[in-house]
Amino acid sequence: MDSTLASRHLLAESYLRAAQYDRAIALFEDLLARSPGNSFVADRLREAYEAVKRYDDAIALLDARLAGPESRTVLLAERARLTWLKGDEAGAHADWDRALAAEPGQPGAFLAVYRSLLQVRLFDRAIEVLESGRTSLGNPELFRTDLAQLYGLAGRYGDAMAEYLSLLDQGDHQLAFVRNRLQTLLEQPEAIDAAISAAERSVRAKPLGRANRELLAWLYLEADRFGDALDAFRALDRLERQEGVMLQAFALQAMDSGAFGAALDAFGEVIQRYPDAPSAADSRYGLGTLYERRASGRTDSTRSSDFVLAVEAYSAFAGLHPGHPSIADALYRAARIRLDELGQLDAAESMLAHVAQRFPGTPAADASAFDLGRLDLARGRLAAARVHFTRLADRLRSGELAEAARLELAQLHFYRGEFDAAKAIAESMKENTAADVSNDAIALKVLLVEARGPDSLDSALRGYARALLLERQRKAPEALSTLDSLLAALPEHALADDVTYRRAALLDQVGRPADAVAALLEFPLVYPKSPLADRALDRAADLQADRLGDAQGAVETLSRLLSEYPGSLLAAEARNRLRRLRGDAL
Amino acid sequence: MSPRVLLLSLLVLGSASGAVRAQDLLIPMDESQEDHLKAYGVAYWVLERGIVVDWLLNHRGGSFLVPAEPEVERELRVRGVSFEPLSADRSARILADIAREDSNMDTVRLEKPPRIAVYAPDQTLPWDDAVLLALTYAEVPHEMIYDDEILDGRLDDYDWLHLHHEDFTGQYGKFFNYRSTAWYVEQQRDAEETARRRGYRKVSELKSAVVETIRSYVGSGGFLFAMCSGTDTFDIAQAARGVDIVPAEYDGDPVDPDAMQRLDFERTFAFRGFSPIFNAREYEHSDIDMGPPPPQLRSPALDYFTLFEFSAKWDPVPTMLTQNHVSTVKGFVGQTTNFRKALVKEDVVMLAEAPGRGEVRYLHGTYGEGTFTFYGGHDPEDYQHFVGDPPTDLSLHKHSPGYRLILNNVLFPAAKKKKQKT
Secondary structure (H helix, E strand, C coil): CCCCHHHHHHHHHHHHHHHHHHHHHHHHHHHHHHCCCCHHCCCCCCHHHHHCCHHHHHHHHHHHHCCCCCCHHHHHHHHHHHHHHHHCHHHHHHHHHHHHHHHCCCHHHHHHHHHHHHCCCHHHHHHHHHHHHHHCCCCCCCCHHHHHHHHHHHHCCHHHHHHHHHHCCCCCHHHHHHHHHHHHHHHHCHHHHHHHHHHHHHHHCCCCHHHHHHHHHHHHHHCCCCHHHHHHHHHHHHCCCCCHHHHHHHHHHHHCCCHHHHHHHHHHHHHHCCCHHHHHHHHHHHHHHHHHHHHHHCCCCCHHHHHHHHHHHHHHHHHCCCCCCCCCHHHHHHHHHHHHCCCCCCHHHHHHHHHHHHHHHHHHHHHHHHHHHHHHHHHHCHHHHHHHHHHHHHHHHHCHHHHHHHHHHHHHHHHCHHHHHHHHHHCCCCCCCCCCHHHHHHHHEEEEEECCCCCCCCCHHHHHHHHHHHHHHHHHHHHHHHHHHHHCCCCCCCCCCHHHHHHHHHHCCCCCHHEEEHHHHHHHHHHHHHHHHHHHHHHHHHHHHCCCCHHHHHHHHHHHHHHCCCCCCCCCHHHHHHHHHCCEEE | CCHHHHEEEEECCCCCCCCCCEEEEECCCCCCCCHHHHHHHHHHHHCCCCCEEEEECCCCEEEEEEEEEHHHHHHHHHCCCCCCEEEEHHHHHHHHHHHHHCCCCEEEEEECCEEEEECCCCCCCCCCHHHHHHHHHHCCCCCCCCCCHHHHHHHHCCCEEEEEECCCCCHHHHHHHCCHHHHHHHHHHHHHHHHCCCCCCHHHHHHHHHHHHHHHHHHHCCCEEEHHHHHHHHHHHHCCCCCCCCCHHHHHHCCCCCCHHHCHHHHHECCCCCCCCHHHHHHHHECCCCCCCCHCCCCCCCCCEEECCCCCCCCCCHHHHHCCCCCCCEECCCCCCCCCCECCCCCCCEEEECCCCCEEEEEEEEEECCCEEEECCCCCCCECCCCCCCCCHHHCCCCCCCHHHHHHHHHHEEECCCCCCC
């Protein structure tokens, strides 16, 4: 090519890139006329023709080259694509057929036609071409990833999955690639069921294939099918001789997802099958955590039986694995459940003391010391409780547990009628309104400021403090009696609304929910300006709905709350509750 | 005459309209309202029960006046919507005040709840739809329809149609960078399947048919409301009927070489003289959209638009559409954000603009016996809503002025047409 021709060529190229197709075409036509056999120029001219939709001219260029030495398959596949774009669908299909027939027995021919079809998004025909290529070439391994991608594009997820599974036959190292490709596919809801079915078939066909089973287990987890995932992990665990490690890992994953049944089965199986393996120790501890978590989410009678099971699991773990790093935590958890949930104070005390002495300096020991203080308080040993809380607050100085210990100290002084001391401690606490402890401290301070008097001995507040202590000591009838006496003696006292509200709570505790509701419904009538008035109605509605089964009554009470206290902080939740109770779709 | 046309007869109320109710509830829509968005839902709920609602244009932010029925009062409380009981005398004084010739207020009677359709695919796409969010939060009943329902003639079942982040040019939103993601692949496959099933070779041809059906729906009295790319792509598709403006990356073949010359701006609703963008990788359909504000203003704290004020008595429709408790609304960005003012047709009413930037945010016009309203931007309470962002929680934006503009449109078709003052 001389320099003039070269510069004309460059100019034509620049016109093409600048989308000045008419100018590009004129130059390329001229260049092609000067060197008719130049396939590079012919391709560029064809490109320019296509850009301005001169399909017939583009096809004519190809036809001129079909008689030459170039691959007929590639030219015919391109001719078919242009014919399709021209709108001649039958002619296009005929060209694709001709392209396939041009070089029979060559995988490249099928690939050329498939790529041409892909460009015009004719996925079904492209699939047919590759499938027929496999058959006619007698090699089912051909076009594996191309077909998998095509099946996915066409929504044939089961077939796509079958191709990916076949890739796994080439070796377990393909698993990461397959999972990566499937990740995108599985975002489509229909895909996961199809993928699981295909993977299940594959596992049945090749039961010893590790990668297939691992893929199936992963798919089950993606679909939240934890029962099936358990079976898959069980099989994998045995296949790999993992002695429960995979099962235990699965159990933790299932537990975190709230699939307690599957987690329970997995933990149980590890413990039963590999009782002496390290995974059994972790599973025994996991079992306690599982029962505890499940119990915490329950409100019915199974709650306490689950807590009993949790204590048994933690105790079994502690007995069998005394050297395990989680031993202090397990013992503390068991003790706390006994204290707060099962009312087994003696057993709780013994375990808490054990943890505090045996594992000093651990978070479990600190928490045990705190709970020992609470336990002393509940048993009326206020001086001992004070020692526990003081030591803990002094030692830890800062942090949530230290602040909780300080609040307990303030409350201890309050119960003993040492109101100035109680107020001083509460005022020294950090104000962090996001923390429950801080909010309780603020409430105590407000009470101590507003409810003293009228006599110099603060008799009313002392009586109220005594009742609250009795309530903490689980002596609800005595607390109720104390509040009744207080109310009878000082009905106009600033504390009267607090006393009445607390009294309603105690009525419920002693098994008189209907009386509690009556007291709460009456509350706003007697104390319309009390900051507890809206809360009384809210609590009444709770009891009506949950304890008395009176949904209609609860709706009326919540309506009353919204009507009488429209600005209440409880209004938003009251609205939602009311609407749920009346069956609105929210 | 279609029911929609009947509904569009606005009725003169006030002192001349006869007896005043014994006692009413005023739902204020000024700063005192606890939940502006749910107030629209209650108004709709009242209409559903066959009770009329008076929309007091420009009175305390566009308040509603409803009869003081116990069930209405209860529902207002349950939904957390502020209201004020009015004596008969107080009601009459407010209405008389509104009717005064020298006040820029008016009363529009709402009589029938409009039947609402939202144009959206079954497929879950990774972005929210502000209108769906508004309707759901306000508890306004609505149905979802898409291409098949529209081509099957189902639009006649509805008074109001909403289009959101749709691409009527058949370029799948020009989300070229997302073309390998599952949602894009599914969207493209579903659209191609529908096109083939309906006898179209390309998705752009399917969408063009859908646009034509919507166009005739509006022409015969339908109310069209569109947001974000549902606005400009609708007009682009109308102008490009029979012209290939879709780059090869989206439909396999290049745009028509004479595409620009063949655009027919007589067919469009709101815009004329625009230029489609043929670059497949540019996330923009045409020069109608002026895009996000300049970088120095691209901040929720600085970007805003202002609502125009109209004569309530002479221009009740634009007044209804711009009812709000504020006159300045914070801006928000979308694939289509602001319309280029120079490209807006002369007979289109501009309702809101970004001041000093030659941009229109919100506009309204008529076509045949129906109307259209275009509102730029994606989500009024999410300044830049990116693909994959979670939907906005409207319970945190109960007073959103931007969302109020959407809900004005929802109630607007419930109004009875008033005889024009002479």
